[in-house]
Amino acid sequence: MDWGLRNRLNRIIRPETGRAVMLALDHGYFLGPISRLERPGATIEPLLPHADALMLTRGVLRNCVSPATATPMVLRVSGGRSILAGEDLSDEGLATSLEDALRLNACAVALSIYVGSRHERETILNLSRLVDEGTRLGLPVLAVTAVGKELEKRDARYLALACRIAAEFGAHFVKTYFCDDFQKVSGSCPVPVVIAGGPKLETEMDVFRMARAAIDQGAVGVDMGRNIWQNPHPVAMIRAVRAVVHEGASPDDALLLFEHVKRSAE
Ligand code: R5P
Numbered sequence: 001m002d003w004g005l006r007n008r009l010n011r012i013i014r015p016e017t018g019r020a021v022m023l024a025l026d027h028g029y030f031l032g033p034i035s036r037l038e039r040p041g042a043t044i045e046p047l048l049p050h051a052d053a054l055m056l057t058r059g060v061l062r063n064c065v066s067p068a069t070a071t072p073m074v075l076r077v078s079g080g081r082s083i084l085a086g087e088d089l090s091d092e093g094l095a096t097s098l099e100d101a102l103r104l105n106a107c108a109v110a111l112s113i114y115v116g117s118r119h120e121r122e123t124i125l126n127l128s129r130l131v132d133e134g135t136r137l138g139l140p141v142l143a144v145t146a147v148g149k150e151l152e153k154r155d156a157r158y159l160a161l162a163c164r165i166a167a168e169f170g171a172h173f174v175k176t177y178f179c180d181d182f183q184k185v186s187g188s189c190p191v192p193v194v195i196a197g198g199p200k201l202e203t204e205m206d207v208f209r210m211a212r213a214a215i216d217q218g219a220v221g222v223d224m225g226r227n228i229w230q231n232p233h234p235v236a237m238i239r240a241v242r243a244v245v246h247e248g249a250s251p252d253d254a255l256l257l258f259e260h261v262k263r264s265a266e
Contacts, residue, residue, distance in 0.1 A: 142171065
């Protein structure tokens with residue numbers, strides 16, 4: 001790995017702990033203004049100091065994030081379908097150039113691959129092309145193993161296959177979902193794996209338990225969105241998730257910290 005690429009990756013997966021708390025805010029690229037992302041700038045501002053990196057599109061980055069920030073940006077560069085386009089969301093192309101990613105000083109670029117879908121081949125070849133170009137420019141590539149609306153695909157057998165394929169084609173790190181037997185997913189993927197949070201869980205404890213189990217079973221961190229910023233206390237949430245990821249906090253300790261931060265803000 002060239003110095004620039006390694007340095008960019010080290011700004012996201014922190015060398016002090018080998019872990020990362022990424023904040024995902026890219027949902028609007030196919031979902032539009034979902035709840036709590038209607039005004040992305042207002043959602044981002046209080047959370048920015050607590051995230052190791054943001055994952056977002058160029059439109060939100062340019063319009064809603066201060067260029068004075070030192071927080072690294074992971075730029076989503078794939079897209080092209082919306083939630084209105086029917087069941088099949090897999091027809092994604094490369095929608096943002098790496099020239100623009102560099103212009104925006106992105107630390108990495110992200111694209112979704114849809115393993116097992118109608119457009120599997122195109123999305124995997126897009127990954128390969130992005131890795132060729134990203135490696136040439138020193139930009140790490142994050143492959144997201146998208147499952148679209150088929151949530152039942154989120155088992156260890158499917159996710160291990162999808163993550164492994166992402167790594168085989170050169171992804172520098174991979175984002176996937178947590179599942180039972182997650183060690184099968186992380187253990188057969190030769191590059192770092194972070195987990196998405198998925199739709200908002202019922203309780204904060206559910207989120208802390210998922211993050212703890214993912215780290216214990218080999219994830220290097222989270223790239224979490226809705227379970228942080230759709231919580232009524234997003235700063236308390238991200239701080240508690242950080243404690244789990246970076247400090248080895250138990251779910252009980254994370255809940256105590258969550259309650260403490262929540263009370264101090266009231
Ligand atoms: C989905 O394709 C997007 O990349 C989101 O960034 C991802 O789902 C993570 O966000 P959440 O934790 O809300 O699932």
